[in-house]
Each structure stands twice: as C-alpha cells, then as structure tokens.
Amino acid sequence: MSILRAEPALIQIRKFSRIAASVACPHLEGSCLAEYRYASEGQETAIPCLRQTGCCILCFLVAFAVTCAAINFFVTRRAWHPAIPQTEKLEELKRISDKVNVLFVGSSHVLHSVIPPVFDQIAAKHGSHITSYNLSCDGLFVFEQLDLLEQLRQVSLPNLQYVFYEPRFQATPVFGQLMANRIRFASNWRNTLLSIRLKSHSTRPTSAVETAGAYGMKLLAFSVHMMNIGVLSDCFLPSPPGKNNDRRPNVSGYEPLNKHLRNVLRYAPNIDAIQPVAPSEFEMGIVHQAINSIHAMNALPVLIIPPWAPNSPYIASLGKGLPYETLKQCPDLMIFNYTYAGKKQGVYGCQDCWADPDHLNHLGAELFTAELASDWIKAVQKRGAGE
Amino acid sequence: MIFTELRFLVFLLPVLACYWVIRNHKWRSILLLAGSYLFYACWDWRFLFLIAFSTLTGFFTGQRIFAASSQREKRFWLTCAVVVNLTILGFFKYYNFFAESLVRLAGMVGLSISDPTLRIILPVGISFFTFESLSYAVDVYRGKLRPTNSLTKFALFTGFFPHLVAGPIVRPDQFLPQLETPRTRKHVDVRWALMLFLMGFIKKACISDNLSPFADAYFRDPAVFHGSSACLAVLLYATQIYCDFSGYTDMAIAVSGLFGYRLTENFDAPYLARSVTDFWHRWHISLSTWLRDYLYIPLGGNRYGKLNTHRNIVLTMLLGGLWHGASWNFVLWGFMHGIALSLHKQWLELCGPKRSVTTLGTLLAWMITMIWVCLAWVPFRSSDFGGSLQVWYRIAVWPAAGPANNQALPAALWAILAALLLMHYIINRGDFGGWWRKPSAMGFAGAYGAAWAVVVGLKATATVPFIYFQF
Numbered sequence: 001m002s003i004l005r006a007e008p009a010l011i012q013i014r015k016f017s018r019i020a021a022s023v024a025c026p027h028l029e030g031s032c033l034a035e036y037r038y039a040s041e042g043q044e045t046a047i048p049c050l051r052q053t054g055c056c057i058l059c060f061l062v063a064f065a066v067t068c069a070a071i072n073f074f075v076t077r078r079a080w081h082p083a084i085p086q087t088e089k090l091e092e093l094k095r096i097s098d099k100v101n102v103l104f105v106g107s108s109h110v111l112h113s114v115i116p117p118v119f120d121q122i123a124a125k126h127g128s129h130i131t132s133y134n135l136s137c138d139g140l141f142v143f144e145q146l147d148l149l150e151q152l153r154q155v156s157l158p159n160l161q162y163v164f165y166e167p168r169f170q171a172t173p174v175f176g177q178l179m180a181n182r183i184r185f186a187s188n189w190r191n192t193l194l195s196i197r198l199k200s201h202s203t204r205p206t207s208a209v210e211t212a213g214a215y216g217m218k219l220l221a222f223s224v225h226m227m228n229i230g231v232l233s234d235c236f237l238p239s240p241p242g243k244n245n246d247r248r249p250n251v252s253g254y255e256p257l258n259k260h261l262r263n264v265l266r267y268a269p270n271i272d273a274i275q276p277v278a279p280s281e282f283e284m285g286i287v288h289q290a291i292n293s294i295h296a297m298n299a300l301p302v303l304i305i306p307p308w309a310p311n312s313p314y315i316a317s318l319g320k321g322l323p324y325e326t327l328k329q330c331p332d333l334m335i336f337n338y339t340y341a342g343k344k345q346g347v348y349g350c351q352d353c354w355a356d357p358d359h360l361n362h363l364g365a366e367l368f369t370a371e372l373a374s375d376w377i378k379a380v381q382k383r384g385a386g387e
Numbered sequence: 388m389i390f391t392e393l394r395f396l397v398f399l400l401p402v403l404a405c406y407w408v409i410r411n412h413k414w415r416s417i418l419l420l421a422g423s424y425l426f427y428a429c430w431d432w433r434f435l436f437l438i439a440f441s442t443l444t445g446f447f448t449g450q451r452i453f454a455a456s457s458q459r460e461k462r463f464w465l466t467c468a469v470v471v472n473l474t475i476l477g478f479f480k481y482y483n484f485f486a487e488s489l490v491r492l493a494g495m496v497g498l499s500i501s502d503p504t505l506r507i508i509l510p511v512g513i514s515f516f517t518f519e520s521l522s523y524a525v526d527v528y529r530g531k532l533r534p535t536n537s538l539t540k541f542a543l544f545t546g547f548f549p550h551l552v553a554g555p556i557v558r559p560d561q562f563l564p565q566l567e568t569p570r571t572r573k574h575v576d577v578r579w580a581l582m583l584f585l586m587g588f589i590k591k592a593c594i595s596d597n598l599s600p601f602a603d604a605y606f607r608d609p610a611v612f613h614g615s616s617a618c619l620a621v622l623l624y625a626t627q628i629y630c631d632f633s634g635y636t637d638m639a640i641a642v643s644g645l646f647g648y649r650l651t652e653n654f655d656a657p658y659l660a661r662s663v664t665d666f667w668h669r670w671h672i673s674l675s676t677w678l679r680d681y682l683y684i685p686l687g688g689n690r691y692g693k694l695n696t697h698r699n700i701v702l703t704m705l706l707g708g709l710w711h712g713a714s715w716n717f718v719l720w721g722f723m724h725g726i727a728l729s730l731h732k733q734w735l736e737l738c739g740p741k742r743s744v745t746t747l748g749t750l751l752a753w754m755i756t757m758i759w760v761c762l763a764w765v766p767f768r769s770s771d772f773g774g775s776l777q778v779w780y781r782i783a784v785w786p787a788a789g790p791a792n793n794q795a796l797p798a799a800l801w802a803i804l805a806a807l808l809l810m811h812y813i814i815n816r817g818d819f820g821g822w823w824r825k826p827s828a829m830g831f832a833g834a835y836g837a838a839w840a841v842v843v844g845l846k847a848t849a850t851v852p853f854i855y856f857q858f
Binding site (some may be wrong): 052055056057059060061062064065066067068070071075108227228229230231232233237238240241243 | 538594597600601604605612701716727730794795797799803828829831832833834835836837840841843844845847848
C-alpha cells in the first residue's frame with residue numbers, strides 16, 4: 001500500500017528534477033526558444049542531470065559567496081557610511097588636529113548639547129587652556145561610534161587628552177533595518193565574532209524564543225552584511241544633495257537646535273512602569289572596545305550620559321539599565337550621568353532649554369556645557385589631588 | 388511587493404516550483420490566479436474586489452457580445468463594458484482631478500462651490516487591467532476574437548501577476564491563446580529568462596534607484612540649484628524613468644517566461660530614436676499600439692483628411708497623457724508629444740518618401756528628438772505647472788550661481804550618464820542573445836552567481852517603488 005502511495009510522489013520528484021535540470025542544464029534542452037527540444041524522457045538522462053543540477057546550484061552559490069566575500073574584504077571593510085556626514089567633520093578635525101585636547105564623540109544628544117567654545121571658556125576660567133571639538137553625529141550608534149574611534153586612531157592628534165564618549169545603544173538590529181546600510185557597522189565580522197562570545201540579547205531575563213530570535217537575527221544580519229548591499233554604488237556615486245551634505249558643520253563641530261518645546265519636563269510616572277531594556281552583554285562589549293580604542297589614542301575616556309527630560313523613554317532604557325558597576329571596573333574611566341534624578345537643577349529647572357524630550361536647544365546647550373565643564377574640571381582636579 | 392525585493396523571491400520560488408510540479412493545466416491556472424491575487428493583495432487586499440468586479444464584467448460582456456444576435460445588441464453590451472470600465476477608472480483615478488478642476492474653474496468665473504473631492508486611494512495598476520478588459524470587449528465586438536469560456540483564464544489574462552500592476556498591456560489575441568495551451572518545457576528558455584531578469588534588475592535597482600535621489604533633490608526645489616544643474620537633472624530623470632520602466636518590463640517578461648508565457652515587448656532602445664514617431668515605436672510599445680488600435684483608428688485615424696488626422700494625433704496623445712495620471716502636467720506632456728508627432732508627419736509629407744539621410748542628418752535628428760523628449764519629461768516629473776516653467780526657464784536662461792541658488796548636482800553624473808548612453812548604444816547595436824549561451828551549464832551558473840554578487844553591491848540601499856505603479 002505504501003509503495004502504491006509512494007509511486008505518484010516518485011513521479012512528481014522525477015518530473016520536478018527534470019524541470020530543475022532544465023534550469024541548470026539548458027544545453028541539454030536546446031538553448032533557444034524557437035529551437036527548444038524535449039529532453040529524453042528516460043531515467044538515464046534525468047539522474048545525471050539531477051546531479052548536474054545540484055552542481056550548478058552549488059556553483060552558483062559558491063561563486064556568489066566567494067565574490068561577496070571578496071567585495072566585503074576589499075571594499076566594504078574600508079567604506080565609511082556615506083549617509084553620515086562624518087567625513088567632513090573628520091576633515092575639519094584633521095585641519096586643527098595639533099590643537100585639539102578634548103573630543104566629544106556621541107549621538108545627537110551630544111551633538112546638540114555640547115558647545116566646545118563654551119566648554120573651553122569655562123575650562124580656561126579654571127586655569128585649563130584647552131581646545132575641544134564636537135565630533136558627534138545624529139543617530140550615531142555604538143557600532144558606528146566604535147568605527148569612528150578606530151578611524152580616529154589613524155589621525156594624528158598629538159595633544160589629545162580626553163575623549164568624552166556617549167554610548168548610544170542600539171539593540172539587536174530589527175528586521176526593518178536589515179536592508180539599511182548601517183548593517184555594515186552593526187553586523188560586520190568583528191562584531192559578529194564578539195556576539196558569538198557574548199550574549200546578544202538584553203541582560204534582563206528573556207524567554208528562549210527571544211534569545212533564539214536575537215541569535216537568528218544576528219545570523220540574518222551578518223548574511224545581509226556579507227551581501228554588501230549598495231556598497232559598490234556608494235563607492236563611486238557622489239552623495240545626493242539636500243540630505244546630509246548640505247549641513248556643513250561649524251568650526252567647533254556643534255550644531256544648535258533652535259526649536260523650543262515647553263512642558264517637556266513633566267515627570268511621567270509611567271516611565272517607571274516600563275521594563276528597562278538594558279544594554280546587552282554584546283553591546284557592553286562594544287563599549288569596552290571603544291574605551292580601549294580611546295586608551296590606544298593615549299587619551300582618557302570620559303563616559304557621558306547627556307540630559308533627557310523626565311518623560312523621555314530613554315531614561316528607562318539607559319539611565320537605569322547602564323551597568324555602572326561593570327563600567328567602573330574600567331581603568332581611568334570617568335562617568336558623568338546627567339539623566340533626571342528628581343532634582344530640578346540646571347537644565348531640569350529650565351522650561352525654555354528643551355527642543356524636545358531628548359534634546360536641548362541652544363540655551364539648554366549653553367547651560368549644560370557649562371555644568372559639564374565645571375564637573376569635569378572638578379573631577380580632573382580631584383584626580384590630580386588624589387595622585 | 389516589488390520585483391527587486393527579497394520577499395518577491397520568497398513569493399516567486401514556491402509558486403514557480405508548484406506550477407511546474409502540478410500536471411493538470413486547469414489547476415496550474417488556478418494556482419497562478421491565486422498567486423496573482425495574493426501578489427495584488429500585498430498592496431491592498433480591498434481592491435481585490437475591484438479587480439474581480441472588472442474581470443467578471445469583462446468576461447460576461449464578452450460572452451454577451453459574442454452571443455448577441457443583432458448588431459444593436461452587440462453594441463449595447465460593448466457600451467456596457469466600456470461604461471463599467473471607464474466608470475471604475477474615472478472614479479478612482481480622475482474624480483478628484485475633475486472635481487478640483489471644476490472648483491478652480493468656478494473660482495475663476497467668480498462662483499463658489501464647496502469642495503467635492505473625496506479621499507480616494509488609487510488602486511495599483513488600475514489603468515492596466517481596465518485597458519486590458521476594454522480591449523477584450525472591443526476585440527470580441529470587432530469579431531477579431533472568440534471569447535474564452537473559462538473565467539479562470541480570463542481572470543488570469545487581466546490579473547497575471549507579472550503584468551498586473553505596471554504592464555506591459557497584454558492583448559487578448561496574443562495572451563489568451565497562450566493560456567489555452569498547456570505550457571511545457573519547450574515554452575521555457577530558462578537561460579534567456581534568467582539573463583533578462585538580471586538585466587531588468589540592473590536597470591531598476593542599480594541605475595534607476597541610484598539616480599533617483601539626485602533627480603528628486605532637483606525637482607523638489609529647482610530654484611536653489613545653479614542653472615547648469617537643470618539640464619543634468621532632466622537627463623537624469625530621463626534615464627531614471629527609462630531604466631525604471633523598462634527594467635520592470637524586462638523582469639515581468641522574464642518572470643512570465645519562467646512560467647512559459649511570452650508578454651509583448653515594451654521597449655526598443657527609445658533613446659536612440661531619430662524622430663518622435665520613431666520614439667513612440669520604441670517607448671511603451673504596448674500603450675502606443677493600444678492607443679493606435681483602440682483610440683486613434685476609431686477616431687478616424689488618417690482617413691478623413693489632413694486636418695482631421697492631425698486633430699486625431701493630438702487628441703490621442705492628450706488622452707494618452709491623461710491615462711498616465713490625473714494632472715494637467717500629464718496632459719501637457721501628451722500635448723507636447725502630440726504636437727511633435729503631428730509636425731513630424733507634416734515634415735515627412737513635405738520631404739517626400741525618397742529623401743537621403745546623411746550621418747550628420749541622422750545625428751541632428753537624434754539630438755532634436757532627444758531634446759524634445761527630455762523637455763517633455765519636465766512636466767511629467769514636476770509636481771505642478773509652475774515647477775515645469777521654473778525648470779524650462781533655467782534650461783533656457785542658465786542663471787548664474789548666487790546666494791539663493793548655490794547648490795549644484797555633482798558634475799561626476801555627466802560622466803555616468805555618458806557611460807550609460809554609450810552602453811545603451813552598444814547593447815542595442817549588437818545581438819544581446821549570444822555570448823551568454825556559449826558557456827557550459829556550470830560555467831554559466833558560476834558566472835551568474837558572481838554577477839549577482841556584484842549587482843547586489845551596486846544596488847541602491849533604498850528601494851524606490853516603480854514609477855509606473857502610480858499609473
């Protein structure tokens with residue numbers, strides 16, 4: 001009975017193999033539409049052709065993988081994200097590289113909140129004559145920050161002393177981001193190898209499905225990264241106008257946000273109810289690498305968590321979740337945390353200082369930079385006294 | 388779901404595999420129809436009812452026309468088919484356009500009308516499937532076609548997913564006989580289909596999508612750019628729209644080819660045309676022949692004197708422009724082509740049939756054609772008439788850079804455009820279908836895999852929807 005049932009299936013498989021064979025072995029079928037010939041109906045033709053079909057598919061996959069790997073090795077690893085206008089900032093930094101003592105590396109929260117001339121002025125008042133530069137960029141995540149810091153190692157910065165670093169966490173890439181070219185930074189070889197060693201999911205308790213999903217997504221993201229989507233066109237095509245390259249950074253690297261948004265300081269108790277999405281071990285691993293990169297530049301790292309209004313969801317994700325204890329173990333690391341701590345001081349006492357719950361405007365930036373500079377000077381002096 | 392996305396591959400491969408595994412022709416048709424409707428539902432499942440209604444109307448009116456005993460009855464059923472299809476098209480595509488135009492016109496003569504516009508979503512591919520349904524009814528009426536008795540096959544004729552949303556507009560006399568005949572492996576040229584799909588993918592994802600941000604940036608606000616950028620932007624858009632549409636068509640033909648069906652050719656190196664008439668023999672061929680057979684000829688064609696011929700040409704192109712979109716910009720685009728076609732016809736009559744053409748003359752004719760075609764793309768792309776005037780002004784006057792217009796499109800794009808034009812010429816001069824047939828199966832597979840790795844690297848990161856989806 002089972003043999004009888006199996007027979008139609010066998011016929012179907014044989015038929016499918018012939019179709020597959022015609023895909024792989026068109027020379028057996030005749031190559032031109034008008035001159036198409038039927039293949040031999042016998043099994044003799046089908047079986048060797050099935051083998052050949054397998055070989056052809058294998059050939060296709062191997063050639064695809066080898067070429068992708070070659071492009072990845074020779075092109076992708078060396079290509080900087082063209083959508084991030086960091087190249088121009090790097091050029092500006094190279095121009096003043098001899099003078100710079102303090103660098104700020106972070107996302108939009110630092111880009112729009114730290115004014116280097118104000119920082120230098122406050123430091124000068126306390127007797128430290130320094131030149132700082134804000135190398136931050138909108139939406140720069142930890143992976144891209146690490147890449148940027150590694151690029152900085154190629155720049156000669158003889159007088160660099162401190163690098164203020166804001167780790168902007170990005171959880172495991174979500175599906176929608178797979179096709180974006182940011183994947184080049186998040187899921188490259190180095191990060192993938194690191195993620196194999198460390199947990200890819202959040203440090204909070206997770207279900208097996210979530211854990212498997214995180215690892216699955218990593219694998220998928222790595223595969224997409226290896227396909228180098230858009231890498232070659234980015235290499236020879238100029239940047240389109242009107243997106244980022246019309247934003248020329250000013251000489252200090254700071255970009256003001258001129259919007260004003262009131263009522264952003266209302267405390268939102270529901271924030272407490274949000275389960276903090278803590279950075280994963282893997283992301284913390286990237287942060288440690290970034291700190292090591294700063295040390296390799298003969299500079300001291302200063303970890304900074306910029307201000308967020310008390311109703312910003314980022315408080316939940318970062319202010320609570322950041323594993324200070326782990327970070328404090330890093331040698332020579334200063335940490336400045338400016339997230340809302342229930343006190344209405346500085347920018348938290350100023351209704352007109354905010355552009356939105358996550359960003360300060362120019363007034364807020366002035367206030368915050370002065371506070372940061374004072375705190376830093378105090379910490380440096382304390383450290384000097386300690387030594 | 389568009390052809391350049393990964394999810395299209397996820398959709399196509401199982402459908403293709405099931406199609407060839409199924410033996411029964413009827414079940415194959417049902418599978419293809421289900422697959423096509425699934426493909427369409429990925430945009431908006433609600434419009435499946437619309438396409439089903441249009442299909443049912445087309446099918447039953449076709450049957451009625453054929454079965455009618457008198458000419459009057461035939462005409463009645465043909466009118467029904469035309470009215471239903473044009474009502475669907477008119478409501479979804481043109482209602483707001485005419486309502487807005489009416490309000491504006493009333494405002495100009497001092498009348499005030501409350502805004503009658505509705506929030507209508509334009510169903511994807513509506514212009515294509517209504518035209519196909521219309522041509523079926525007309526062909527049956529003319530006695531050119533015997534109506535099909537299978538609703539599934541008729542539904543597949545209008546709804547076959549490769550041509551469903553952006554053409555080419557298939558003709559019933561070409562496609563229905565293919566649907567009637569069971570497909571076998573002799574109908575499939577796999578290597579040709581794979582190569583055509585790759586070429587289409589390159590045109591769409593590597594050329595059109597990469598050029599799109601530059602053209603978009605310019606047409607968003609032409610006033611902030613130097614005069615020198617105007618010509619470049621128009622050429623960029625001309626390249627973008629050609630690669631976008633012909634790339635889509637290539638992929639559609641290739642996918643159909645894998646199922647054993649041949650769709651009509653839609654492009655034949657249009658930018659090598661030496662006259663506007665020649666251009667319309669090479670650009671969107673399925674639409675131009677449709678307009679000729681179902682609009683120009685019924686209007687009288689060239690049978691009622693010179694003046695009427697010119698009127699018919701211009702009218703056909705005006706309606707052809709309106710078919711593209713509910714906007715006066717498209718009407719203007721159609722008018723420009725209509726005038727050019729009419730002038731060219733007059734020129735041919737003046738020159739007579741035995742005119743000698745020198746190389747210089749050919750080059751001059753090509754340049755004039757290209758200039759006119761590119762100038763006509765301006766209203767096609769611009770968001771309004773004011774924008775079109777702005778671009779034409781900048782092309783004509785070439786204003787110097789100032790504080791208000793200090794942006795420029797990168798000059799490197801000129802080199803890229805020149806290289807693309809040269810490739811366009813070389814590919815269309817030689818026989819494309821030769822060298823890739825020569826390697827062995829494994830050699831071809833290996834080269835094809837390597838080619839895909841490079842093509843994916845050249846693909847634009849952002850996937851841009853096909854321009855003709857909006858029509």
